[in-house]
Amino acid sequence: xxFLSVAALSAALMLGGLEAATAQERxxxxxxxxxxxxxxxxPVLNDANVDIWIxxxxxxxxxxxxxxxxxxxxxxxxxxxxxxxxxxxxxKLREGVKFSDGTPMTAEDVVWSLxxxxxxxxxxxxxxxxxxxxxxxxxxxxxxxxxxxxxxxxLSALSVFNTAIMQKARxxxxxxxxxxxxxEEYAKNPVGTGPFILESWDRGATMKLVKNPNYWGTGEDGKxxxxxxxxxxxxxxxxxxxILKLQSGDLDGAEFIxxxxxxxxxxxxxxxxxxxxxxxVNDIIMNVRPxxxxxxxxxxxxxxxxAMNYAANKDALVQVVTYGVGTPLTSFMSASTPxxxxxxxxxxxxxxxxxxxxxxxxxxxxxxxxxxxLAGNQDDLGIATALxxxxxxxxxxxxxxxxxxxxxxxxxxxxxxxMRTGGWTNDIADASQITSYYAxxxxxxxxxxxxxxxxxxxxxxxxxxxxxxxxxTKQFARIQEIFNSSGPILSMYATPYPVALRNNVHGFxxxxxxxxxxxxxxxxx
Amino acid sequence: MQxxxxxxxxxxxxxxxxxFILIVVFVLVRLLPGDPASAILGDRxxxxxxxxxxxxxxxxxxxxxxxxxxxxSVVTGNLGDSIHLKIPVxxxxxxxxxxxxxxxxMAALIAVVLALPLAFVAALKRTKPADAAIRxxxxxxxxxxxxxxxxxxxTVFGAKLRWFPVGGYGDGFxxxxxxxxxxxxxxxFSLSAILMRSLRSAIIDVLDAEYVQFAKAxxxxxxxxxxxxxxxxxxxxxxxxxxxxxxxxxxxxxxxxSVFAIPGAGRLMIESIYGRDYPVVQxxxxxxxxxxxxxxxxxxxxxxxxDPRVTR
Numbered sequence: 104x105x106f107l108s109v110a111a112l113s114a115a116l117m118l119g120g121l122e123a124a125t126a127q128e129r130x131x132x133x134x135x136x137x138x139x140x141x142x143x144x145x146p147v148l149n150d151a152n153v154d155i156w157i158x159x160x161x162x163x164x165x166x167x168x169x170x171x172x173x174x175x176x177x178x179x180x181x182x183x184x185x186x187x188x189x190x191x192x193x194x195k196l197r198e199g200v201k202f203s204d205g206t207p208m209t210a211e212d213v214v215w216s217l218x219x220x221x222x223x224x225x226x227x228x229x230x231x232x233x234x235x236x237x238x239x240x241x242x243x244x245x246x247x248x249x250x251x252x253x254x255x256x257x258l259s260a261l262s263v264f265n266t267a268i269m270q271k272a273r274x275x276x277x278x279x280x281x282x283x284x285x286x287e288e289y290a291k292n293p294v295g296t297g298p299f300i301l302e303s304w305d306r307g308a309t310m311k312l313v314k315n316p317n318y319w320g321t322g323e324d325g326k327x328x329x330x331x332x333x334x335x336x337x338x339x340x341x342x343x344x345x346i347l348k349l350q351s352g353d354l355d356g357a358e359f360i361x362x363x364x365x366x367x368x369x370x371x372x373x374x375x376x377x378x379x380x381x382x383x384v385n386d387i388i389m390n391v392r393p394x395x396x397x398x399x400x401x402x403x404x405x406x407x408x409x410a411m412n413y414a415a416n417k418d419a420l421v422q423v424v425t426y427g428v429g430t431p432l433t434s435f436m437s438a439s440t441p442x443x444x445x446x447x448x449x450x451x452x453x454x455x456x457x458x459x460x461x462x463x464x465x466x467x468x469x470x471x472x473x474x475x476x477l478a479g480n481q482d483d484l485g486i487a488t489a490l491x492x493x494x495x496x497x498x499x500x501x502x503x504x505x506x507x508x509x510x511x512x513x514x515x516x517x518x519x520x521x522m523r524t525g526g527w528t529n530d531i532a533d534a535s536q537i538t539s540y541y542a543x544x545x546x547x548x549x550x551x552x553x554x555x556x557x558x559x560x561x562x563x564x565x566x567x568x569x570x571x572x573x574x575x576t577k578q579f580a581r582i583q584e585i586f587n588s589s590g591p592i593l594s595m596y597a598t599p600y601p602v603a604l605r606n607n608v609h610g611f612x613x614x615x616x617x618x619x620x621x622x623x624x625x626x627x628x
Numbered sequence: 629m630q631x632x633x634x635x636x637x638x639x640x641x642x643x644x645x646x647x648f649i650l651i652v653v654f655v656l657v658r659l660l661p662g663d664p665a666s667a668i669l670g671d672r673x674x675x676x677x678x679x680x681x682x683x684x685x686x687x688x689x690x691x692x693x694x695x696x697x698x699x700x701s702v703v704t705g706n707l708g709d710s711i712h713l714k715i716p717v718x719x720x721x722x723x724x725x726x727x728x729x730x731x732x733x734m735a736a737l738i739a740v741v742l743a744l745p746l747a748f749v750a751a752l753k754r755t756k757p758a759d760a761a762i763r764x765x766x767x768x769x770x771x772x773x774x775x776x777x778x779x780x781x782x783t784v785f786g787a788k789l790r791w792f793p794v795g796g797y798g799d800g801f802x803x804x805x806x807x808x809x810x811x812x813x814x815x816x817f818s819l820s821a822i823l824m825r826s827l828r829s830a831i832i833d834v835l836d837a838e839y840v841q842f843a844k845a846x847x848x849x850x851x852x853x854x855x856x857x858x859x860x861x862x863x864x865x866x867x868x869x870x871x872x873x874x875x876x877x878x879x880x881x882x883x884x885x886s887v888f889a890i891p892g893a894g895r896l897m898i899e900s901i902y903g904r905d906y907p908v909v910q911x912x913x914x915x916x917x918x919x920x921x922x923x924x925x926x927x928x929x930x931x932x933x934x935d936p937r938v939t940r
Contacts, residue, residue, distance in 0.1 A: 142713060143714060150668055150669055150672075151668070227677045306715075306720075306723070306891070307724070307891035307895065307896065308796070308797055337889065338889065339795060339889040341886050343779055344794070344887055344889055345889075347779075347782060347783060347787050347794055348787075350787065351788075351790075507662075507902055508670070508902060509660070509667040510660065510661040510662050512666045512667065513661040513663070513666060514661070516666060516675075516678070540672075547674060
């Protein structure tokens, strides 16, 4: 008898323990340290990552990206289909969705939100849904979108933040004559369908989100999401201070951990040092116009650029600048981008080959040039100093010029810069955006470098309406082949999003596009 | 009466100074390469978007038109809206400037509390070990950069000992003071070193003065001699130095606000300059100029009280 009761007790304890290990705990406020404050939490008119990355917690889209950023999941729409011609999309809306103020979400809200997002007068993101021609709701739960032409990116576009669903009646009731004016009023107390509501915002200091009592999502325990009572963002621009607060337990999580501190936090038993895969690429952008500053431009020479690529040791750069956290790039776009092609690092280090190429070029003895880097940025300085040494043997004298972002952007946009450090993160899970900025010259002269390739331009234009996935993949593969071998970019390495969380934080993730997802986050007591 | 006309004359002098500052900041910030739209949009910027935003902001109008619009707005008290944050500049100033003022006032007070008594000790015990020790410690405080000393204080007294919060500003007046103590202490280090050295020299000079010898000869106790004769006279030059150091304090506040995550005007100013947020830079500069001028006026008044000969 005694044996049985002891056995039963141990079994009960064991099962109970097992359950506690996997069951989410509810309640509590998560304190998250950010490096900068948000600016304008508005889906259509925002223009900064600091807004985009937290918006999904307040506003939701019809389709939602998967954790790895490559697939699509139901969001406010539960099913969808694209017609064979690729120029019409039909979506079924999720039933019973309410806005945070209790008002039911209607088809009219969806129609209005999509029309507003695709209006070319509104903001800078409308190009993502430029193919939208008409949006109608044949019944309360169906949305019909007709496109101007076949658009293989439309489903991904419907998972991007600017197509988030807002409340039409509330927006139109806002004071103001322009969309901008109404949007500013609406953003003061944003009403979306997301798991959190903005409770208060002490600009530059703290932003408090609280759980949305009307949220439609349910957790693994069958009760409504989110698990947390709220999220409080604290703005701590200084990296050292932000990490200090995390280590002391005042913060539950902190973003943008400098690479130099990753190993230290990884070794900390109380901290979980996450390196979320990202779409972030780091590169050097070179001006390839024939003349620069009234003189012939050495960077215009293909062989010169190839030599510079071979002489730049990416593995060394990864060690020196990212402390081993980065990975050399296999294409100009990150490996997390759909339609990425290439499985070997670009231009493996080969100084002999680099010297041979320089000898064949129009500048066998080398030349003097300069690079524009961000003043006070440790990573940029590390990259530039390393390149200075790596290009020395080729006879290239590199002058390092430090300037603030706005000054550098002015030279960059004018196309009068020589070289600059650069990078990119995707805003959509598709290869088209990064390709349009980097390789498709009509948009911004291939990252303002003056590079142009007619075959690439034609391939890009074709890819914008090519519905056959195999054909489209081939088009992007060819674009990457041409651009990676003769483009104006020196692709260096990809870096993840370094986020440090305390050990008792679970269910938080950052998708490759950058969105911070708190929807299913919970904190163990 | 003489004091009143002195104050009045000083305030009158303020107006052309402010106008001059207005012109300088307006021109300077526009001389910087780059524009607000490009700064906002960054690498994603398309020409059409940049032109549209700059047009909406009125930045395509001729400079003199923009300047007169700016002057008009200052006179009517409307400082415009922040380009980046899309809220009125006046609101931003009202929110952020008091934070920096509180920080600098606390730093100034701490600096005085540190410098005053120790300057006396150092002066009275000059050339003895105590004097050398005091001067040595203050020298270290003077040479340590703010971001370094700040981080050390934060780590030891904030994160490890938990005596003070790890950065931030808090809620409510007393909570603000609690949060600002460590940053104010950090800021106070270099100022207290400067004040201490100046006051020590002034005290030494005064101690040797004839009227002090006379006071001692009359039989007045040493304490009274110190308070009534030495202190008042020694303070004059130090008060002037104190006023001039306000500028240094304010610029030190910028770094301190970053390290301690304080939502003050210093950080806002830097971010606005980087972002070419002209209305905020202009508005904040005027506010700071008025503030600094009033501080000078205040220190001049204190000097006048200490030494009425100044008002003539």
